[in-house]
Amino acid sequence: MTTYHERLWPALWIPWALLLVIPASLLVLEPVSWLAGAVTGIVLYLGSVGLWIASSQPIDVFDGELRAGRARISLAFLGEAEAIEGHDAFLARGQNLNSRAWLLIRGGVADVVRVPVLDPDDPTPYWLLSTRQAKKLAAAINSSRRPVSGHPAE
Structure with a gap:
């Protein structure tokens, strides 16, 4: 059962900007053939x-996992997820970022969720995920967490 699903699209203005490849191809190849x-422009x-x-x-x-892109981790190995919005999210992605953190960041998405990794065998201190619904994602992670025996959980 899925408790949360989101697809992080890159900035929505990009397909419109990519239309410029058509006139650029026409300009470059017009001396050879307009067709x-x-x-070429349409294919590109x-x-x-x-x-x-x-x-x-x-x-x-x-199903007891957090899946972000191709990465997966059991919710049992995660701590309390924190929704970070606005200027604090800007700082979390930059100035306050731990270089060992696992990231799924999208430039056009302002908010993030930080999820601590509690697995003592994992060198990653936390996952930082861009999201358009930070509070909903954090709530879904927190409400779905269950500890694994022998491992700490908050």
């Missing part, structure tokens, strides 16, 4: 939008 420029645009779509990352709280 070659148009076809579609490929760029495909990469834009492929670069979106899911965040899920599902």
Whole structure:
């Protein structure tokens, strides 16, 4: 049962900006062939939008795990998730960032959730995840956590 799902899309203005690849291709290839420029521009645009779509990352709280992109960790090894918004989120992504933290950051997403990793065998102190719904994600993680025997839980 999924308790939380979000897909982190890169900035939504990017596909519109990528449209500029079409006239650029026309300008470059027009001396050779107008048709070659148009076809190349359209192919480059579609490929760029495909990469834009492929670069979106899911965040899920599902079946006792936190899944962020391709990474997964059992909720039993996580501490209390903290929603960080506004200027504090800016500081958490920059000045206050621990270099050993695991990151899933998107530039167009202002808020983050910090989740401490309690596993003594894991050198990562915390996960820092960009999210458009920081309070909901933190609440989903916190309400789904269950300790594993032999490991501490907050």
